Amino acid sequence: MTEQVDVLIIGSGPAGSTYARTIGDAVPTARILMVEVGPHIPGVRGAHTQNMSEEARVAAQLLTQGPETGVERAKALADIADGLDPSLEFRQTILPGLFFLDPRPKLAEDEVGLSAASMASGVGGMGIHWGTSSPRPHQSERIPFIPADELDAALDHAEQLLGVTKWDVPGTGLAEAIRREMADEFDGPGLTPVGFMPSAIQWKDGQAHFSGTGVILGDLEATVPGFELRAETLAKRVVVEDGVAVGAILEDRGTGDLREVRARHVVVCADGLRTPQVLFASGVRPAALGHHLNEHFQVGAFGYLNDAFDPERHDSDPERLGYVLVPFSDARPMQGGIIAMMNSPYSLGIDDEALASRLVAFAWYGAKDIQFRDRVEFSETETDFYGMPKMTVHYSHTDQDLRTIQRLKENARRSADRIGALAEEPELAAGGSSLHYQGTVRMGAADDGASVCDQYLKVWGVDNLYVGGNGVIPTSTAANPTLTTVALAWRAATRIAARLLDRT
Numbered sequence: 001m002t003e004q005v006d007v008l009i010i011g012s013g014p015a016g017s018t019y020a021r022t023i024g025d026a027v028p029t030a031r032i033l034m035v036e037v038g039p040h041i042p043g044v045r046g047a048h049t050q051n052m053s054e055e056a057r058v059a060a061q062l063l064t065q066g067p068e069t070g071v072e073r074a075k076a077l078a079d080i081a082d083g084l085d086p087s088l089e090f091r092q093t094i095l096p097g098l099f100f101l102d103p104r105p106k107l108a109e110d111e112v113g114l115s116a117a118s119m120a121s122g123v124g125g126m127g128i129h130w131g132t133s134s135p136r137p138h139q140s141e142r143i144p145f146i147p148a149d150e151l152d153a154a155l156d157h158a159e160q161l162l163g164v165t166k167w168d169v170p171g172t173g174l175a176e177a178i179r180r181e182m183a184d185e186f187d188g189p190g191l192t193p194v195g196f197m198p199s200a201i202q203w204k205d206g207q208a209h210f211s212g213t214g215v216i217l218g219d220l221e222a223t224v225p226g227f228e229l230r231a232e233t234l235a236k237r238v239v240v241e242d243g244v245a246v247g248a249i250l251e252d253r254g255t256g257d258l259r260e261v262r263a264r265h266v267v268v269c270a271d272g273l274r275t276p277q278v279l280f281a282s283g284v285r286p287a288a289l290g291h292h293l294n295e296h297f298q299v300g301a302f303g304y305l306n307d308a309f310d311p312e313r314h315d316s317d318p319e320r321l322g323y324v325l326v327p328f329s330d331a332r333p334m335q336g337g338i339i340a341m342m343n344s345p346y347s348l349g350i351d352d353e354a355l356a357s358r359l360v361a362f363a364w365y366g367a368k369d370i371q372f373r374d375r376v377e378f379s380e381t382e383t384d385f386y387g388m389p390k391m392t393v394h395y396s397h398t399d400q401d402l403r404t405i406q407r408l409k410e411n412a413r414r415s416a417d418r419i420g421a422l423a424e425e426p427e428l429a430a431g432g433s434s435l436h437y438q439g440t441v442r443m444g445a446a447d448d449g450a451s452v453c454d455q456y457l458k459v460w461g462v463d464n465l466y467v468g469g470n471g472v473i474p475t476s477t478a479a480n481p482t483l484t485t486v487a488l489a490w491r492a493a494t495r496i497a498a499r500l501l502d503r504t
């Protein structure tokens with residue numbers, strides 16, 4: 001017998017989980033099937049790897065690396081991609097838990113590629129590895145065709161779902177001392193004021209608890225008996241009949257068996273690169289599919305605090321994050337993060353305490369000059385590790401991009417000069433390093449060929465088919481995208497829930 005569900009969700013990351021939770025809360029009788037191509041991770045479902053013991057974290061990371069499963073990336077550079085040269089410029093951006101799209105792309109003359117573009121395959125998606133920085137979008141980062149109050153309400157919900165903690169200005173201790181310097185350097189008329197980075201972290205008993213994707217799902221298995229998360233299950237394609245999505249063909253990765261599941265609504269949240277891949281494989285190919293690909297430029301450098309910012313001289317609250325945020329503004333289309341490692345709950349594994357206490361990371365993201373021609377292309381004939389259409393990225397820099405990159409480096413230097421000194425020159429990270437791939441299934445105000453879905457993330461021209469994830473973001477942004485992605489998925493999911501309730 002063919003399996004029948006109300007909602008089929010493809011992908012178990014933050015976007016898919018937001019759909020599941022929102023629909024489940026509104027319609028507890030709904031039958032919701034969430035499929036995930038990667039495996040279950042031992043322990044609590046969707047737990048953040050930073051909350052685990054070192055041993056459990058390493059084991060979890062090794063499980064979500066798709067074709068590179070089981071290979072310690074940082075230690076075995078040459079093994080993670082055939083012939084990979086350990087001196088490659090993106091060496092430092094190789095993160096455990098992920099795998100490459102294509103670390104050695106063949107580039108056309110005017111292309112720069114995204115050699116560091118990476119993905120994760122496992123229950124929780126990248127949302128069990130993420131850094132939890134959750135800034136709101138500002139000014140032109142916001143989506144102009146969503147009414148401002150609706151977008152703000154959606155962002156409020158997203159903050160609740162992710163368990164985001166925010167810090168008021170003025171703060172205290174070292175973090176506040178750094179914020180004051182940055183405000184003096186970077187605040188000005190029309191610019192979004194310098195503050196602290198909101199983070200999806202809660203402090204309990206002096207311990208930082210990072211929100212993994214499980215925080216979004218809550219206890220859905222208990223409250224919605226019809227919810228099921230099925231791992232190691234690949235959605236090969238969505239089945240579309242007469243312009244209506246009616247289900248999908250699923251492959252059991254263990255046995256290779258194929259089966260069809262019928263669904264009243266199908267939601268594809270398979271990340272910024274693989275969501276358009278699933279649509280392509282399904283024959284759903286709007287003109288904008290895979291196009292307008294954009295990710296933030298990332299310029300980073302390490303430096304040291306000078307004596308005035310010696311942590312010993314400041315009363316630092318252990319529950320403060322030393323993460324000062326210079327937010328995006330139209331007049332300065334970039335975001336700066338000034339991270340005093342001393343106050344960061346992330347463990348860098350530096351043994352020398354004196355060194356670690358003065359270490360600062362300067363992380364600047366710049367907004368891309370979005371171009372239609374920047375795209376992920378899918379092959380009709382060749383396949384990837386999972387047997388899905390092979391992806392090739394075409395990506396280039398415009399003159400405006402080169403100016404943005406130059407300005408990012410200048411601002412990294414300016415931020416360092418206020419509080420200490422750089423230990424190295426600020427460098428542009430290899431394309432793809434941000435892990436924020438946007439625009440590939442972008443939302444639009446009208447079905448005019450420039451977008452893939454409407455403002456409620458329904459794919460143009462196909463009923464009952466929705467998308468989610470960073471790929472839906474249509475604007476040029478520097479803010480980390482997950483909060484916005486969760487907000488947009490929440491908004492879309494409330495629509496689906498209302499339609500289910502109409503018919504129940």
Ligand SMILES: Cc1cc2nc3c(=O)[nH]c(=O)nc-3n(C[C@H](O)[C@H](O)[C@H](O)COP(=O)(O)OP(=O)(O)OC[C@H]3O[C@@H](n4cnc5c(N)ncnc54)[C@H](O)[C@@H]3O)c2cc1C
Pocket residue numbers: 010011012013014015016017035036037038095098120121122123124125126127129130131132133134233234235236269270271272274275278435436468469470480481482483485
């Ligand atoms: C180390 C790290 C740090 C980060 N830091 C931040 C940060 O500080 N702030 C921020 O905003 N963002 C950050 N991110 C990015 C953030 O994790 C992503 O924005 C977020 O996870 C995107 O959610 P998603 O649900 O769209 O995609 P994902 O989390 O990637 O989940 C998609 C899931 O779909 C599955 N899938 C794909 N294809 C199929 C298929 N055909 N069938 C079934 N399943 C499929 C994948 O296996 C994957 O599990 C970071 C990411 C990493 C790895």
